[in-house]
Amino acid sequence: MSGPYDTLDRVAQIMIALVALFAFANGAFMLIAPLDWYYAIPTVPASGPANTHFIGDIGLAYLSSAVMLGYAAVNPKMRWMAALAGTLWLLAHGILHIYETIVGICSPDRFVQDIPGVLGPPVFVFVALAILFIRQKAAPTGLPKSLFLGFIDRMIPDESQYVHEIARAPGHALEKFMHFMPASSHRHAAPASVLGAARIGAVLVEDCGPCALTCAQGSLADGVSKETLNAALAGGSGLPDDEALAFRFGEAIARQGADADELGDEVEARFGRTVRLELAMAAAMVRAYPAMKRGLGLTKACSATALTI
Template sequence: MSGPYDRLDRLAQIIVALVAIFALANGIFMLVAPVDWYYAVPTVPATGPANTHFIADIGIAYLSSGAMLLYAAGNIKMRWMAALAGTLWLLLHGFLHIYEVLTGICSPDRFWQDVPGVLGPPLLVLAAIFLLMARQRIAPAGIPRAAFLRAATAKMEESEQQYLREIAAAPGGAFEKFAHFMPASMHRHSAPVNLFHAARFGATLAEDCGPCAMTAAQWALADKLPRDTINAALAGGAHLGDDENLAFRFGEAIATQSAEAFELGDKIEARYGRTVRLELAMTSALVRSYPAMKRGLGLTRACSAMKLAV
């Protein structure tokens, strides 16, 4: 899920934001002018006399849903769970309408009149979240543990799989905390994808963890980095392009706590700006946590002990 928002990410974000605005506007209308709202929705009078207190209660529910959805829309890839929470009441409200038509409480004609405003909004939010999930663009926190492990370990070395399983089995919510940490190590917004992964490779290879390097390679492939570039990085970075080699050595210097990191970082900042330097420094520093953890668990293998290529 690294990288800035693309068009489909923005589409999901816009969908959630529009549903949030709809819910907020409807909630405000119900609170401020409950009687006007009662007569403005053609199918409502058929449900019985206007009860302004009850209308206001429902308005508060809409406002709560809208507020959560608006918060989620601010960073939908990280806050998708908030979007699910925000749409829960809207979805249950829709299910109530389905129940009423199935049991004959309301007529099919009235049900279909209500569908766009009652079932449409929550289904749009669910579609937006599914769009993100299908493209693996959501933060792992909140994904069911078993589903996360299946997806995460599909292309991993055995030692990589083992440390994740041990974290998942650890008490005290270790897995959930780890899931919140992972996106920070993959944060990329402004950094070019080739420099970002070059820095990650430099830091990872400095830790001499072969399985970690291959996992980094899988992430790079997912970000559509050319295989030749990945293999050049796995071979030590000497045959990378000038800027990629600069990023590689920057990541390596951070991992080895070399004073050269200052000079290399200054060069990166001069060429690409402070934000790119921050993103490369952040991923280089945090990606070291994975080999360090595996080393502590006795699970890592040296790079020299395995073939590093994709």
């Protein structure tokens, strides 16, 4: 899920934002002019006489959805749960309309007229979330434990034991760990290959081969070439100039080397302050994984691992 928003990410973001605007406009209309709203929607009068208090109550429900969806639309990769929560009322409303049509309370013709405004919004949000999840762009935070562990087992089948131990720990340890994970792969301005090199450089210092391979697999999914990643896994020799600098910077941070400042200045001069921050953040945080494994006695040295993808 690292990297800036691409075109499809923006499409998902816009879809959620549009539903937020719809919910806000509809809710505000219901609160400000309930009777005007009642007569403006052709199918509403057929449902019974107007009740301005009841219309206002529903307006508040729409506004609540709008607030949550608007919050989610700012950063749906991280706030997808807010989008889901904001859609619950809209989804329940749509299901009620379907039920009333099935049992004969509402006519099929009226249901068809209601579809765009009743079923359209929740469908929009679910399509947006599907765009993020299918492409693995959504943060793991909030996923059910079984789904998250299944994903981890598929991603690192031989090295997921420590995550299962975290999952078994009391005090919602896994949920807190899931909040940490996106920070360790944060990328916005840095080129994917540069960030990947810094992460691998840092984790190799920790002498955890599987961790280095996991970093490489993440960068591979981010579009970095196998040639570049294998060069980094081999110790950085043969890397292009930019990636070699990032690799050395990651190494220096991990070993707390005196040259970290100088290398950081060079990174900043070449890429800017934001990229320096992203590389420093990645190199510092990626070390948590091998440190966790080492603390649990589960570390596998680089020398015992085939470092190639």
